[in-house]
Amino acid sequence: MTTQFKLAAALILSGLIVAGCQKPAEKAEGPAAPAVQPTASTDVYPFTIGELQAVALKDGDLALDNVTGQSPWADNAGVAEALRPTGDAKIHLSIQPLLIRGDDKVVLIDTGAGGQMGTANRLPTSLAAAGVQPGQITDILISHGHGDHVGGLVSNGALTYPNATIRMSAAEWTALQADAELTALIPVITPKVETFEPGAELTPSITAVSLQGHTPGHTGYEIVSGQDRLLYLGDALHSSVISVERPEYVNQWDFDSDAAIATRLAILGRGATQSLRTYGVHFPFPGLGTFRRQEDGFVWVQETPAQP
Numbered sequence: 001m002t003t004q005f006k007l008a009a010a011l012i013l014s015g016l017i018v019a020g021c022q023k024p025a026e027k028a029e030g031p032a033a034p035a036v037q038p039t040a041s042t043d044v045y046p047f048t049i050g051e052l053q054a055v056a057l058k059d060g061d062l063a064l065d066n067v068t069g070q071s072p073w074a075d076n077a078g079v080a081e082a083l084r085p086t087g088d089a090k091i092h093l094s095i096q097p098l099l100i101r102g103d104d105k106v107v108l109i110d111t112g113a114g115g116q117m118g119t120a121n122r123l124p125t126s127l128a129a130a131g132v133q134p135g136q137i138t139d140i141l142i143s144h145g146h147g148d149h150v151g152g153l154v155s156n157g158a159l160t161y162p163n164a165t166i167r168m169s170a171a172e173w174t175a176l177q178a179d180a181e182l183t184a185l186i187p188v189i190t191p192k193v194e195t196f197e198p199g200a201e202l203t204p205s206i207t208a209v210s211l212q213g214h215t216p217g218h219t220g221y222e223i224v225s226g227q228d229r230l231l232y233l234g235d236a237l238h239s240s241v242i243s244v245e246r247p248e249y250v251n252q253w254d255f256d257s258d259a260a261i262a263t264r265l266a267i268l269g270r271g272a273t274q275s276l277r278t279y280g281v282h283f284p285f286p287g288l289g290t291f292r293r294q295e296d297g298f299v300w301v302q303e304t305p306a307q308p
């Protein structure tokens with residue numbers, strides 16, 4: 001076990017202990033969260049976390065062939081075996097940012113790909129179907145600075161969400177500014193960026209959780225209201241099949257494989273032990289469910305059937 005491996009595992013486990021002992025954060029004074037407007041859109045999935053209104057917002061899909069150069073996992077035979085029960089040989093990764101309303105804030109966690117990477121840029125339509133205008137977003141929380149999470153921050157060279165503070169970990173902001181593929185984004189978003197350290201309380205209900213390994217400052221978000229709790233996974237786990245059933249596989253998209261594997265194992269263990277409700281930004285829409293132990297490993301159990 002490397003030092004980084006131990007550190008990541010220790011941070012997750014200490015988060016577990018702290019979370020278990022914490023009393024719920026006090027709520028800010030303000031009006032109750034507005035009700036989510038009913039919608040017929042299959043790209044919008046409203047749900048609640050205690051007193052908070054949450055909405056899964058579909059942005060697009062990635063479909064990868066299980067071959068070198070597309071799949072981030074080198075063991076194509078192992079991936080094929082894991083995928084066989086799904087009846088589909090391709091690796092499907094959905095993209096669904098998460099909206100949280102409450103505490104007098106309208107929070108968007110990640111912003112989708114903004115139409116890059118061959119995706120459909122459905123987030124603006126999904127947001128409108130949820131009854132939210134871009135100017136109403138008060139806070140954007142970024143899990144990490146990859147294109148399918150920050151691509152939607154800017155539209156036609158301007159801020160997509162002009163009134164929102166853009167929050168991410170200090171380590172991630174440093175890494176993002178050094179990313180040669182995303183240089184056009186930086187001057188546009190810089191005036192709105194505010195950084196935080198792991199463990200920061202970003203709203204009375206949302207805490208930043210360091211989920212090390214995928215990128216230098218990769219961050220999950222733990223959302224708590226009353227007795228309800230949801231962990232936003234970011235890209236600690238990409239696939240609801242491969243990342244869950246083969247967590248020890250090296251993922252070539254991870255910045256630090258040892259730390260990423262330790263993080264996955266810690267999340268799966270905690271998730272199964274606590275029946276923790278989790279949100280996979282790349283899991284089948286709407287990305288809600290829990291991990292369960294099965295034989296000597298884990299499986300993902302969706303909270304609702306996937307929608308077409």
Ligand SMILES: [Zn+2]
Pocket residue numbers: 146148149235282
């Ligand atoms: Zn991603």
